[in-house]
Amino acid sequence: MRSALPKAAHMLAGRPMLAHLLASAGEVFDRIVVVIGPGMESLAAMAAPHPVVVQRERLGTAHAALQAAGQFGDGGVAVLYADNPLITPATMRRLLAARRADGLALLAMRPADPGRYGRIVLDGEGAVAAIVEYADADATQRAIGLCNAGVMAAAAADMARWLGMVKNDNAKGEFYLTDLVALARADGRRVDAIEAPEAELRGINSRAELAVAEAEIQTRLRAAAMEAGVTMTDPASVHLAADTVLGRDVVLGPNIVFGPGVTIADGVEIRAFCHLEGCIIGPGCIIGPFARLRPGTVLGGNAHVGNFVELKAAILGDGAKANHLTYLGDAEIGAAANIGAGTITCNYDGINKHRTVIGARAFIGSDTALVAPVRVGEGAITAAGSVITEDVPADALAIARGRQSIKPGRAAVLRAALAKAKGKS
Numbered sequence: 001m002r003s004a005l006p007k008a009a010h011m012l013a014g015r016p017m018l019a020h021l022l023a024s025a026g027e028v029f030d031r032i033v034v035v036i037g038p039g040m041e042s043l044a045a046m047a048a049p050h051p052v053v054v055q056r057e058r059l060g061t062a063h064a065a066l067q068a069a070g071q072f073g074d075g076g077v078a079v080l081y082a083d084n085p086l087i088t089p090a091t092m093r094r095l096l097a098a099r100r101a102d103g104l105a106l107l108a109m110r111p112a113d114p115g116r117y118g119r120i121v122l123d124g125e126g127a128v129a130a131i132v133e134y135a136d137a138d139a140t141q142r143a144i145g146l147c148n149a150g151v152m153a154a155a156a157a158d159m160a161r162w163l164g165m166v167k168n169d170n171a172k173g174e175f176y177l178t179d180l181v182a183l184a185r186a187d188g189r190r191v192d193a194i195e196a197p198e199a200e201l202r203g204i205n206s207r208a209e210l211a212v213a214e215a216e217i218q219t220r221l222r223a224a225a226m227e228a229g230v231t232m233t234d235p236a237s238v239h240l241a242a243d244t245v246l247g248r249d250v251v252l253g254p255n256i257v258f259g260p261g262v263t264i265a266d267g268v269e270i271r272a273f274c275h276l277e278g279c280i281i282g283p284g285c286i287i288g289p290f291a292r293l294r295p296g297t298v299l300g301g302n303a304h305v306g307n308f309v310e311l312k313a314a315i316l317g318d319g320a321k322a323n324h325l326t327y328l329g330d331a332e333i334g335a336a337a338n339i340g341a342g343t344i345t346c347n348y349d350g351i352n353k354h355r356t357v358i359g360a361r362a363f364i365g366s367d368t369a370l371v372a373p374v375r376v377g378e379g380a381i382t383a384a385g386s387v388i389t390e391d392v393p394a395d396a397l398a399i400a401r402g403r404q405s406i407k408p409g410r411a412a413v414l415r416a417a418l419a420k421a422k423g424k425s
Helices: 017-026 041-047 063-064 088-097 156-165 177-186 207-227 408-422
Strands: 034-038 052-054 076-079 104-110 119-122 128-132 147-155 189-193 304-316 321-333 344-346 356-359 369-371 373-377
Touching: 017 041, 017 088, 017 104, 034 041, 034 373, 041 052, 063 156, 063 177, 076 088, 076 156, 088 104, 088 147, 088 189, 088 408, 104 177, 119 147, 147 156, 156 177, 177 189, 369 373
Parallel strands: 034 052, 104 189, 304 321, 321 344, 321 356, 344 369, 356 373
Antiparallel strands: 076 147, 104 147, 119 128
């Protein structure tokens, strides 16, 4: 990946690769053990609350799996890879169901371009006879379309024993998980290949492959959302996070980005070019176009947030409106309040954040600057262009701007003076 991050920490749909695999595996397996390399404390944190085992020496895939053998317990064991994060729970269940009581099962695919994948050779009964690495395959074997995806499952005792028997007598001097096929066959056990789509099983080893996986997971997420009752006018331009929650009859315009932690209630319309992250949107709201909702934002029912409005840690009550060119940060806006165009909450003094509270049905005039901490009472009005530095009582009118002064004829005199000064410069 050419990155300071461990590969499994790279993000897909707002979630690390490892987290995707753990979420899917958690629906299938009773216990999960994560094997990581040394110095990967960030992955250990992501793996919590699952136990973590460290592979101190990088000696191959079979060696990595062997590090967890002490925690196999009874029953079946599957070995999965964090850089194969898109395997679905359904495919994992098929793998476990297909495993014979004393046999070995593995996942296989037929990629459009088999490339340098290991080829799976079947015997006359349709069982796996061997996995032949590309470098060792002859022309006939390279023509095989069935390829190894690396994932294997067996009984715990057999898995531990076979892992301990793997040798490293190969060009790289590593212990390969694929050698379990030959060991199982030598024991007279059957090895079955369970086919799954390439989209689930392709590995991620580069930024380009990460982008391909992102496209795949976005396709899945959009399809699931539309199946659940969401309308997307241009699905390909909507970017969802893995944890995005969308209610029924939500309408999404084009070019919308959801970061992690967004929950949208029923009947919400989000118009084009909006960005939402860490926010909760109540029923019937209208958002955008060109709105940004940052973490901590909560909108009550039927609230409106319009074009070029940014909210951060802001709560808008039912029916509140902020329709134009506004920043509301660290603010609480009461029900049915109206926020005029160009309004900002001055919430940061360079050291601390301060809160603005605006009461229900208040009317904030255009181009108002609310210097927090400050409160505007219910039903109060602030005049356009005001800088509000003191609390405004309920139902009061606050005017905080310089008085306009008119000087007849002075514009012409000023222009002449300016022109004269420019000529001398």
